[in-house]
Amino acid sequence: MSGARERILTRVRERLGSAPEEPAPSPEPREARSGDVGEFCRRLQAAGASVERIAEDAVPQAVARYLAERNLAARVKVSPALANLGWAEEPLLETAFGVADLADAAAVMPAALGVSETGSLVHASAGDNPTTNHFLPDHAIAVVAEETVCADLEAAFSAATGPAIPRAICLITGPSRTGDIEQRIELGAHGPRSLHVLVTAPVPERGPASAT
Amino acid sequence: MMDGAAAARFPEASARALGDENLQAALRLLGEGFQARRTDAVERFAGFEDARDAAVAAKTRTLRNLDRHLETFEARCREHGGVVHWAETPADARQIVLELLTDRGVRALSKGKTMVAEEIGLNGFLEANGIEVIETDLGEYIIQLAEEAPSHIIVPAIHKTMPQVADLFRQHHDQAKAGSFPRRTPADLVAEARAVLRRRFLEADAGLTGANFLVAETGSSVIVTNEGNGDLTQTLPQLHIVLATIEKVVPTLADGAAILRVLARSATGQDMSAYTTVSTGPRRPSDVDGPAEYHVVLLDNGRSRLLGTPAEEVLRCIRCGACMNHCPVYGAVGGHAYGWVYPGPIGAALTPALLGVGAARHLPNASSLCGRCEEVCPMRIPLPKIFRYWREQEHAARLNSERMRLGLALWGWFAARPRLYRLATGVAMRVLSRLAGRSRRFRSLVLASGWTRSRDLPAPAGRTFLNSWKRRS
Numbered sequence: 134m135s136g137a138r139e140r141i142l143t144r145v146r147e148r149l150g151s152a153p154e155e156p157a158p159s160p161e162p163r164e165a166r167s168g169d170v171g172e173f174c175r176r177l178q179a180a181g182a183s184v185e186r187i188a189e190d191a192v193p194q195a196v197a198r199y200l201a202e203r204n205l206a207a208r209v210k211v212s213p214a215l216a217n218l219g220w221a222e223e224p225l226l227e228t229a230f231g232v233a234d235l236a237d238a239a240a241v242m243p244a245a246l247g248v249s250e251t252g253s254l255v256h257a258s259a260g261d262n263p264t265t266n267h268f269l270p271d272h273a274i275a276v277v278a279e280e281t282v283c284a285d286l287e288a289a290f291s292a293a294t295g296p297a298i299p300r301a302i303c304l305i306t307g308p309s310r311t312g313d314i315e316q317r318i319e320l321g322a323h324g325p326r327s328l329h330v331l332v333t334a335p336v337p338e339r340g341p342a343s344a345t
Numbered sequence: 346m347m348d349g350a351a352a353a354r355f356p357e358a359s360a361r362a363l364g365d366e367n368l369q370a371a372l373r374l375l376g377e378g379f380q381a382r383r384t385d386a387v388e389r390f391a392g393f394e395d396a397r398d399a400a401v402a403a404k405t406r407t408l409r410n411l412d413r414h415l416e417t418f419e420a421r422c423r424e425h426g427g428v429v430h431w432a433e434t435p436a437d438a439r440q441i442v443l444e445l446l447t448d449r450g451v452r453a454l455s456k457g458k459t460m461v462a463e464e465i466g467l468n469g470f471l472e473a474n475g476i477e478v479i480e481t482d483l484g485e486y487i488i489q490l491a492e493e494a495p496s497h498i499i500v501p502a503i504h505k506t507m508p509q510v511a512d513l514f515r516q517h518h519d520q521a522k523a524g525s526f527p528r529r530t531p532a533d534l535v536a537e538a539r540a541v542l543r544r545r546f547l548e549a550d551a552g553l554t555g556a557n558f559l560v561a562e563t564g565s566s567v568i569v570t571n572e573g574n575g576d577l578t579q580t581l582p583q584l585h586i587v588l589a590t591i592e593k594v595v596p597t598l599a600d601g602a603a604i605l606r607v608l609a610r611s612a613t614g615q616d617m618s619a620y621t622t623v624s625t626g627p628r629r630p631s632d633v634d635g636p637a638e639y640h641v642v643l644l645d646n647g648r649s650r651l652l653g654t655p656a657e658e659v660l661r662c663i664r665c666g667a668c669m670n671h672c673p674v675y676g677a678v679g680g681h682a683y684g685w686v687y688p689g690p691i692g693a694a695l696t697p698a699l700l701g702v703g704a705a706r707h708l709p710n711a712s713s714l715c716g717r718c719e720e721v722c723p724m725r726i727p728l729p730k731i732f733r734y735w736r737e738q739e740h741a742a743r744l745n746s747e748r749m750r751l752g753l754a755l756w757g758w759f760a761a762r763p764r765l766y767r768l769a770t771g772v773a774m775r776v777l778s779r780l781a782g783r784s785r786r787f788r789s790l791v792l793a794s795g796w797t798r799s800r801d802l803p804a805p806a807g808r809t810f811l812n813s814w815k816r817r818s
Contacts, residue, residue, distance in 0.1 A: 138431040141591065141645045145412045148652035156406045159597040176616070232633050235543065251617040260631035264580045268573050286602035290623075294598065298425070298563055300628055300635050301580070304621040309573040312613060313484035313500055314531040315371070315507050316378035322483055322535055323542065324573020324620065 160287065168249030168282040174332060176252020180307030181320060182328040189278065189333035193223040196241055196274055199329050200226070205239055205272060212242040213261035215276060232263045239272040244305070247282035247332070248289045251306055254330065255293050258301040267305065273325035275305070278333050349700045351684030355707035358682040368504050368679050379670040382614025383721065390616070396606040401725050403600035404661040407592065408652065414561040414594045415643065421564025425626030427639040435465035438588065438644045442467065442553070443474055445586060445640055451476065451550040457568065457575035458482035459555025460498055460664060461588045461644060463686045464699070467553075479545050481574035483538055490517045496680030496688060499612050499666040504679050510534055542574075552578035552636070556589040557663065558604060559641070562597045565625040566641060569608060569618045576622055585624070585636035590644050592660040598623070604663055607723035612665040647699045655734045659694045661724040668718035668728060674711050683708060690718035694731040702738045706745070709735035770809050778807035 174184045187195050192215070200207050208227040211220065220228045233240045243262060244254035254275050258264045267273050283289050286304075293302045309324030320326055351358065362368055387393045407414060419429040432438035438461075446454060454476055462468065468478045468489075480489040484501035488494065490513045495501030502510070511528040514537055526537040554575050556566040566587040568575045579585045595601050601623075609615040628635035651657050669675040669689025680688030685705070687695050693708040709732040718728045739745050740753070759766045781787060781804030789797045796802050808816075 137433045137437060137645075141431055141433060141643075141649055142412050142415065144645075144649040145415070145591070145652060148649055149409065149411065150653065156409045157402060159403070159406060160599045160603075180615075180617070180619070235547065253617060253621075258632065258635060260629070260633055263632070263634040264576065265634045268576050268580065286605060287599045290598040290602060294563060298565070298623075298625050300625060300632055301576075302623040302625075303576065304617070305619065306615075306617040306621075307619050310571045310619055311483045311535055312378075312571070313482070313487065313502055314505075314510055314534055316374050316500070316503070317531045319532050319535040321539065322572035322574065323481065323539060323546075323577055 167280075168247065168284040168288075170247075170249070170279045170282050170332065173247045173249040173252055173282045174330075176249070177254075177307070177330055178252075180252050181310065182252075182307050182330050184330045184332060186279070186332045186334065188336050190219065190336050192218045192241075192276055192331055192333065193220045193226060195331050197223045197226045199274060200239060203272070203327075208238070209274070210237040210240040210266060210270065212240070212263065212266050214243050214259065215241060216261075233266040233269045235269065237266075237270040239274065240266040240270040241274045241276065242266045244275045244277040244330075245281065246289050246292055247277045247279075248284075248286060248304070249282050250285040251304070253286075253289070253304040253306040255289050256301075256303040256305055257293055257299040258303075259299060264301045264303060267303070268324045271321070271326050272329070273308070273327070274329045274331065276331045276333060278335075280335065349685055349704055352696055352700060352705045352708060353684070353703075355682055355684060355711060358684060359678040359711070362678040362682045365679075367506050367509060371504050371506050372676055372679055375670055375676050379614065379666075383611060383667060383670065384614075386610040386614040386616060390610060393607070393610065396603070397723050397725060399603040400607045400663075400723055401661065403595055403603040404663075404724060406600065407595050408657070408660055410596075411591065411594070411652070414596055415591060417561040417596075418559055418564055418594045419643075421562065422626065422639075422641060423564070425564055425639075427564060427626045427641060430640060430642045432642055432644045433646070435644070435646055438465050438642050438646075439467060439470045441642050442586060442588070443471065443476075445584065446471070446476055446551055447474070449550070449584060451584065453477045453479060453545075453549045453551075455479045455481050455546055455549035455552045455578045455582065456485070457552070457554035457570065457578045458485050458501065459553070459588055460495075460686055461555055461590055462553070463495060464646065465588075465644070467588075479542075479549060481542055481546065481572075481578055482570075483535065483572060483574075486538060486542065487513060490514075494681065494686075497666060497669060498664050498687065498691075504681065507531055507534065514538070546574075546577045546581050549578075549582045551584035551586065552580075552582040553586045553588060554579050556587050556593055556641075557608070558601055559587075559589055559594040560596075560598050560601055560623070561594050563623070563625055565598075565623045567601060567621065567623050569605070569621045571613070571615075571619045573620055576620055579622070579624055580635055583636055584638045585627070585640070587624075587639075587641040588644065589641065590646065590648055592648050608663055608665055611667040611721065611723040651698050656694065656698055656731050658726050659691065659698065659731060661726055662691055662695070663724055664691075665723060667721040667723065671717045671721045673713070673715065673717070678711075683711075690728045690732075691726075694726070694728050694735070697735045697738070702735060702742060703744055706735075706739045709733075709739070767809070767811060771812060774805045774809050775807055777805050780804075 246255040311322035675689040786801040
């Protein structure tokens with residue numbers, strides 16, 4: 134619609150007047166202050182996710198155990214960003230790497246950050262971390278490093294956007310839900326029915342891995 | 346589609362709504378549902394009042410320099426490979442969307458929930474032009490099957506009871522494809538809708554969403570959802586179209602954070618909705634999913650005209666629905682009675698601006714000015730003040746009834762003569778008090794039939810407030 138842009142902007146300027154009072158400036162982007170990992174886990178659980186704290190080299194075992202405990206097939210689609218976690222150590226767990234499709238019941242993907250204020254994971258899309266993998270399968274298993282947990286939304290946004298903003302930054306707080314039928318909360322509307330979060334701790338050099 | 350003419354029939358529609366048993370059963374759930382959940386969320390969060398102030402400040406920044414933020418948004422969006430379209434009217438916006446779809450041979454469009462699409466009557470228009478529209482939000486899907494309009498801005502099918510939804514699914518779902526769901530609980534119905542819609546997400550050639558806000562500094566659109574349908578809608582198809590009105594742009598993501606802090610708490614009583622997604626442009630060269638094209642349609646439709654008027658504060662609205670969840674009028678008659686897209690208090694404040702005071706004059710009058718809406722509005726929009734503004738406009742344009750005008754003129758004449766007013770009311774109160782007898786109420790009373798038709802009128806105490814005040818001091 135040629136001219137619509139100019140007409141709209143002109144009308145806005147006329148309405149605002151020639152010298153609009155200057156409002157207080159937007160808050161400065163915050164430094165990625167470190168958040169409280171315990172608070173992060175508590176809030177995620179309150180939002181309906183299950184949370185497990187493990188050593189960073191124990192992801193394949195934790196995934197295999199989770200699927201077995203839930204009586205789910207030992208088969209996952211893994212986002213390529215997590216390809217190097219030593220999946221071969223779990224020979225009974227069938228893994229495929231790439232973009233999830235309707236045949237995938239469970240998927241494992243990394244979260245770039247955690248946010249302790251809200252108990253949110255920050256999923257940042259990338260070639261090796263497709264957004265689809267979180268939303269399409271029934272069961273989402275997200276891996277987040279405890280040292281990435283930041284304090285609040287502002288800090289998470291400023292950490293997730295620089296230096297180049299990904300196509301999609303998704304703050305994920307629990308599994309999919311709806312209250313559209315008689316205001317009753319039901320899980321698993323269109324996104325994952327369940328969300329399991331593996332919060333990983335760095336493995337001390339030379340020390341044995343220990344689950345906390 | 347709602348054409349706006351229905352807003353003029355509020356009195357008849359609300360009378361019908363009061364007698365609709367299904368609707369009344371559905372509305373009765375508001376108290377223990379949304380109201381209780383919001384109260385809990387606000388009590389859990391000690392910083393709520395400060396967060397409201399910060400959210401109001403963010404939106405005030407938006408509106409004071411709206412032109413600049415829109416230009417920045419457009420420039421940044423373009424830098425990331427997005428395309429921005431400007432539309433002054435609903436017809437312009439519909440045409441832009443249609444051309445985007447037909448130019449690319451799109452046959453099926455999946456849709457996240459957007460009130461702006463309702464505002465411009467998009468579904469009917471696209472269907473008339475041969476494009477299949479797939480509503481994916483569960484509530485929107487239910488009312489699409491029922492061929493009805495939403496009755497609430499965040500829970501479109503709030504007027505439907507579970508058995509009604511089960512009936513709709515029975516009528517519309519292919520039993521073989523849907524699997525056999527017992528349809529006994531809301532969980533059964535949610536599972537059935539999930540199964541039916543799963544494949545449809547992948548079949549759509551294009552996805553259309555609204556935006557809870559746009560971000561100028563990054564050129565992004567942000568949606569806040571719980572179901573995850575919006576994310577599937579904007580991730581899977583090759584084309585993503587965002588439909589948003591101009592006042593939705595906030596300067597920075599930090600301003601967006603300020604709004605997020607009050608949005609879910611006010612809407613559903615969650616600390617945070619399940620999904621908040623910031624989308625910026627189409628898929629990057631290295632991406633393996635996401636749309637190949639990203640378009641944003643910026644619609645004005647009357648927003649710019651509101652700037653600088655006494656009603657401009659409605660532009661701060663973040664569409665949380667708290668005002669309608671807490672409104673005694675909405676709670677009694679539901680959303681359809683309001684006759685247009687935005688029901689409840691925000692509708693009563695916004696609809697006259699968008700459709701004109703003539704078409705929507707009843708809506709600002711559908712309020713006792715109790716102020717509950719303003720109390721719960723996270724953006725501190727002075728809704729009752731705006732209702733009064735529209736009532737004044739109605740009166741000034743001589744749109745109200747002769748009887749109403751006469752009554753107001755008479756009252757005005759008295760009220761401008763304080764001595765006479767006090768004398769007359771003093772006498773009237775004493776007389777009414779005597780007439781009331783022992784029951785202290787009137788079953789009927791001359792000039793008060795409008796009140797006594799549906800309830801008794803309590804008798805006055807016998808003295809006016811001013812009398813009592815004088816005796817006290």
